[in-house]
Amino acid sequence: MTRPAGTGWSKKPSLELYSPGVRAAVEEIAEAPREHLWRKLGIVLDGVAARQTGWSGEPTFESRHR
Template identity: 75%
Template sequence: MQGLAGFGFPVEEAVLAADAVVDLVHDGAAQIARLRDPGDPSRPSPSVAAALEHYSPGVRAAVERIIYAPGEHLARKLGLVLDGIAARRTAR
């Protein structure tokens, strides 16, 4: 947070940015644990498999990419948030 403040972020925004990143990583780790079937990690969990049946083909394919590469998905999502934080810094 001090680093963000050093880049010109007001302290409250620095705390908000850091909190958003921590929340995203924590939530992503928790979701990764729920995506796969504990009895057969090569398959989606029963609740995820049931939800997939309600999605359109395009949405289903995107969600399946998350299920089978959750770490990559989390990294992409984190990159998006960090890009937004960096853009806000550049706009200052």
């Protein structure tokens, strides 16, 4: 997918437009996408469990796997 030159859009987005913190986060995800996915899945599963049972004070998946 390409657009005509001069439209301000390119195939390869540049991280230079973002803050160092955002760039670091994107680079971390790009280097280890599977680990990022598992962390996010853990957060979702914790939310589902909390809604089903109510918060019990037990450690969550996320806190156990940091």
